[in-house]
Amino acid sequence: MKNNNWLKWSAYAVAGLIVAGCATYPDQATTKQMAEKMVFEGFTYSAEHKSRLVQDRSQQICSKIGDEKLTQAEAAEVVKLARASIKFPASGKLVGDWKTGDKLAHNGAGDRIRNGKEESRKENGALCQNCHALAPGEINVGNVGPPLTGYGKQRGNSEAIAKYTYEKIYNAWMYFPCSNMPRLGATEHLTPEQITHVVAFLIDPQSPINK
Amino acid sequence: MKQLRRNFLKLSGGAGAMAVAAAAGLLKAGSAWAAPWNKSAFESKAVADVQKSLGAATLIESKEITITAPDIAENGATVPVAVTSKIPNTQSISIIAENNPFPLAASFDIMPGGDSYVSTRIKMGKTSDVRAIVKADGKFYTAAKEVKVTVGGCG
């Protein structure tokens, strides 16, 4: 009997706390647990597509909330993981065909999922136009990333620049840990061959981007 | 004729009666009040043919016509276009999207009491001059403004 009363009392106490406005923000660990549950309960997905919801180590590190800064150790880990992710094309050639690269740069499609199906495309686009200014005078371009207009004109088309550019597209986080740029090669959105074409589009003197 | 029509309206209680009249077959759909649809102008694929079908032999460039439209349309499906004519006795305003498959989008006959201003929204397939042709005192005047059309979305 006594016990029962005590239970009742504590229940009232808890309710009282909430009513009295003493509800508070949950701590970090609780927040994470609740939010992660929401992710996996909020989407419909196949076993294959589940990987798009699961964070890899770098994505975990790069999901800083608000103004929280990356620590040096974390940045170093992201860079290390990025460096390890890079694969070069079988041919060994890092500069492909700029015309193919031009088309890829202006293609924003590929890999999107609706009703459980991936959009059917021959290949994924490189998405560049969405976020970067490209050839001079082009209007329909984004500005989330820095302009790429005159990219090769400014940097030249040496082997070192070609390699840097390839790596930058393959996994931008090797040079800019946790930047907004998708790791297009590392996430397998683009193939190594496709990336060589985009490299050509950026550094070839004939490319409209360098005109 | 006009007088007759107005009397009819008055007698039958105004606009509300129109549907009744139409249903009774008293008025042929679209023909009672509206001028006949200018089929040849609307079905022309070339701007020159549109001009001909509107009856405009020659066009006079005019600064008295103002076209209000965005320089860049975010979405070609809904491009706002407004035309104001300050030319005295403006009788009609036509709106033409030059690069559309059928360039003539709309033609507005302005009657006494109407102001020489119209505003609407048109579909544009690609970047194009939007041209206004204004008929005033039997003469034809024109002005144009380029509207850049970009494909929306990320597809």
Place this chain on the structure above:
Amino acid sequence: MADPMKIRATLQGDTADVRILMRHPMETGTRKTSSGVVPLHFIQSVVVQHNGKTVLDAQWSQAISQNPFLGVRVKGAKVGDKISVTWTDNKGDKRTDEVAVSAGS
């Protein structure tokens, strides 16, 4: 059944500023769906009347956007005057709606 229009008519000086929204698919006759091409279906004519007198007689093509907007101005209007709008499409469907001119702000 055609859906009602939304008409606003407000007096500015002696001119009524009339803004009309209509609900209509304005099909170009070229749009393809899984069940084939959607036939041409668009408003061809819009007549605006001020106290029963036609002040604007518009002819439209299929290039007017879906759910069309039309803005016009009527001179010599007073608060309480009737503005009526009638559209007719290429299938013979039509719709008339009417409002009274209200005082502008």
Place this chain on the structure above:
Amino acid sequence: MEKMRSIGLALGAVALFAMAAPAMSQGNDLSVGRKMLVEDNPGDLWIDIGKELFYQKRGPKKASLEQCDFGLGAGKLEGAAARMPRYFADTDRVEDLESRLLTCMTRLQGFDRKGLVKQAISRPRSKGSDIEALALYITSRSNGMKVNVTLSHQKEYDMYKAGEYLFYRRSGQTDFGCVQCHGEPDKRIRLQDLINMTSKAGAQEVASTWPAYRGAHYVVRTMQWRLNDCVWQMRLPDLEYGTDYSIALTTFLNHRGNDAVMQVPGFKR
């Protein structure tokens, strides 16, 4: 490593300043067209449709939605949407307007939830869905009032914090969280302006302009649609309608958008 990052940033900054004035800023910018469109918003046509749906006796139980409590009491719509998402005791969960509609349409009217969810987001160029029209009508009854999403129940705090976490959570093919596109001022994807939702003004724009008429689709769209389309572009799998993931994000954004004056329908290109 910090050094390496700043070198990279410096390189980026050089390129950025080389092209400081993008093509957009000259002449009549996008605002001219936007102003023309928002002044006469075809979305207005759906307000009356939503109103009719609200008061009609519908569904297997032949009931109207007048008995639905949107937080201020049954059938009280004035200002209700401006205070959502909020906690509801009868479901013991935090609901946004659209999930609350699902609750009432199933409980009061007897509709099948699955069927409602399937039709909730209409096809482009269609006549729109019932939920889209209802959401617009109900939200329009808050027009002119201030957004006021309060956190008082523990579950509201939880939702807010989860929403914040999810806003910054990166995953999938593009490594995107919401903040990658919505964390800085004056950014665009192609020509489309991106709202900086980490600013007060940005969050206020989000909280006060949905549902909105989408010009390219010719239908009224809701916040659930907006989130659905975002995650599609982010290459994530299908976001289910009315689930906590979306309610959490909406709670986070709307609470931060407090004091914005509601004005719906918005007009989105």
